[in-house]
Amino acid sequence: AQTVTQSQPEMSVQEAETVTLSCTYDTSESDYYLFWYKQPPSRQMILVIRQEAYKQQNATENRFSVNFQKAAKSFSLKISDSQLGDAAMYFCAYRSAEGVSGTYKYIFGTGTRLKVLA
């Protein structure tokens, strides 16, 4: 069975600095997707970035980028030029390959709380 591990319950970063959140996963599949979601105090889950396992190039969305190491099963999120609005819980998620009848399974990590210091 697939698992997703976020080993950092909490991280802090100074405003305008860079921070990296770690995520590792375990799977025997070769085709899958990985995501980072952000959950601010409003509790709305917001998709931050997506990575397809078959792509070697790391995904980037503005100040957010990932370091995807498929062989190591590692998927870290880098936030550059951190802003106060980046303070939130961040969840790493794995989506399995397509199963029977076009179904998918999503597995979430336990989250990392990011604090941004002014």
Added chain:
Amino acid sequence: NAGVMQNPRHLVRRRGQEARLRCSPMKGHSHVYWYRQLPEEGLKFMVYLQKENIIDESGMPKERFSAEFPKEGPSILRIQQVVRGDSAAYFCASSPPSYEQYFGPGTRLTVT
């Protein structure tokens, strides 16, 4: 295209009552997922549905909890005879046949 809708946003029930949570997926999305989040904890998968079918309910408690996604209308998560331990935020997410999930704003259930 409206996002995933959940209602009510807040629900208060006394112990022993029934709680009914609704989720309307985004237009064109045929997959619905329900998650539970306890305070200061991550998301726990409960159930995965397609129209009129339960695909995976491995995260659902065996008793008191049920879910449906009828051909017409929203997906419903029903909790019968609620207990204090059911107090949590319940999130619904939907997705098209491929790609990522989109989350609703959640329903915060409080059992008094």
